[in-house]
Amino acid sequence: MSSPLRLLHIASFNGNIGDNANHLGFRPWFERQVNATVTWTNLEIREFYWRERQWDEALVELINTHDMLIIGGGNYFELWVDDSPTGTSIAINQELFDRIKVPVFFNALGVDPGQGVPCKSRKRFTTFLDRLLSSEQYLVSVRNDGARDNLRHHIGPAYADRVHDLPDHGFFVPDPGDFELWNPEVRLRRIAINLACDMAEIRFAGFENQLAFAREFANAIAALAERIPQSQFCFVPHIFRDLEIISQVIGFLDDRLRRNRLIVASYGSGDAAARRSLCVYRSADLVMGMRFHANVCPMAFGTNVLGLSGYPQIENLYRGLNLTAQLINVADADFATEVARRAELALANSNDFAAAGGQALALVNQQRSSFEPHFQSWLKQASLAA
Numbered sequence: 001m002s003s004p005l006r007l008l009h010i011a012s013f014n015g016n017i018g019d020n021a022n023h024l025g026f027r028p029w030f031e032r033q034v035n036a037t038v039t040w041t042n043l044e045i046r047e048f049y050w051r052e053r054q055w056d057e058a059l060v061e062l063i064n065t066h067d068m069l070i071i072g073g074g075n076y077f078e079l080w081v082d083d084s085p086t087g088t089s090i091a092i093n094q095e096l097f098d099r100i101k102v103p104v105f106f107n108a109l110g111v112d113p114g115q116g117v118p119c120k121s122r123k124r125f126t127t128f129l130d131r132l133l134s135s136e137q138y139l140v141s142v143r144n145d146g147a148r149d150n151l152r153h154h155i156g157p158a159y160a161d162r163v164h165d166l167p168d169h170g171f172f173v174p175d176p177g178d179f180e181l182w183n184p185e186v187r188l189r190r191i192a193i194n195l196a197c198d199m200a201e202i203r204f205a206g207f208e209n210q211l212a213f214a215r216e217f218a219n220a221i222a223a224l225a226e227r228i229p230q231s232q233f234c235f236v237p238h239i240f241r242d243l244e245i246i247s248q249v250i251g252f253l254d255d256r257l258r259r260n261r262l263i264v265a266s267y268g269s270g271d272a273a274a275r276r277s278l279c280v281y282r283s284a285d286l287v288m289g290m291r292f293h294a295n296v297c298p299m300a301f302g303t304n305v306l307g308l309s310g311y312p313q314i315e316n317l318y319r320g321l322n323l324t325a326q327l328i329n330v331a332d333a334d335f336a337t338e339v340a341r342r343a344e345l346a347l348a349n350s351n352d353f354a355a356a357g358g359q360a361l362a363l364v365n366q367q368r369s370s371f372e373p374h375f376q377s378w379l380k381q382a383s384l385a386a
Contacts, residue, residue: 019074
């Protein structure tokens with residue numbers, strides 16, 4: 001019996017629960033691709049942010065004790081980190097990076113210009129990509145949130161054409177198991193909502209401040225509650241910052257509504273917390289989400305979704321899936337009426353929404369299948385596929 005493949009995986013494991021959903025969809029697929037037993041070593045990327053770990057010689061030595069390095073999925077090609085040698089979160093200098101001897105797979109990374117693209121970052125990232133694309137040791141894939149178009153616009157078409165498209169693995173997240181959060185006594189229309197307030201200057205650019213957005217979203221919930229009396233609402237936080245905007249919205253709601261028809265899913269990090277939230281998405285009649293995985297994961301379960309677009313990534317996701325009819329721009333200061341109208345329409349026409357979602361899932365399945373021959377070829381070249 002051959003020894004297990006030893007894989008070092010640098011990603012977020014105790015941060016945004018959407019990342020955990022991504023890994024839950026990624027690892028079974030990866031293990032099928034290599035057709036071998038795998039031993040996973042998790043390396044939390046926040047240890048670098050917290051300065052508990054460095055992109056240094058010790059890290060390179062650790063990487064070289066494994067059979068492969070996997071980075072992501074995640075939004076690690078941000079393009080704004082101008083104090084990084086690569087212009088991104090992967091802040092390793094070229095001399096150290098060249099000491100890595102094992103294959104390196106960049107796994108469906110986001111290329112995010114949302115916080116700007118300083119000239120220094122662009123130049124450094126271009127140099128880094130030149131290195132990655134010049135050797136068979138590395139395989140670079142970017143996820144389906146407009147990443148390739150962002151590369152084309154900010155780095156150049158020659159680079160965009162040489163990386164691989166790979167759908168976010170959250171589209172393939174497995175059934176999370178049983179977890180009952182909704183009120184089981186009365187069968188209500190279940191509406192799950194994810195809100196985000198990080199990068200407030202971008203998300204709430206059309207408002208006087210964050211509280212003004214919270215007030216408008218509370219108006220949307222109140223209007224929807226009036227239109228559909230048999231409805232129940234559940235807020236789903238993905239990171240701790242989500243609790244802030246959730247609390248602010250709840251504060252603007254009528255007391256009777258928030259006491260009788262509103263719940264908040266538990267906050268946590270890691271796989272267990274992700275599975276609890278995924279159960280909410282799976283059992284909802286409708287999900288409305290601002291975060292990337294609050295849109296991706298419900299689609300995986302066939303749940304009807306409305307994308308709340310206050311950040312370019314969400315619009316890019318829906319455009320790429322031909323689902324722009326299910327997108328709502330919440331950057332407009334008077335979006336409440338539109339949210340209530342569109343949510344009511346979605347609940348009344350769930351079969352049409354399900355059909356559109358099914359077509360989107362067929363598209364991402366085709367995207368992943370199209371990537372697999374390239375991946376298999378690369379794995380075999382690296383003597384990693386059985």
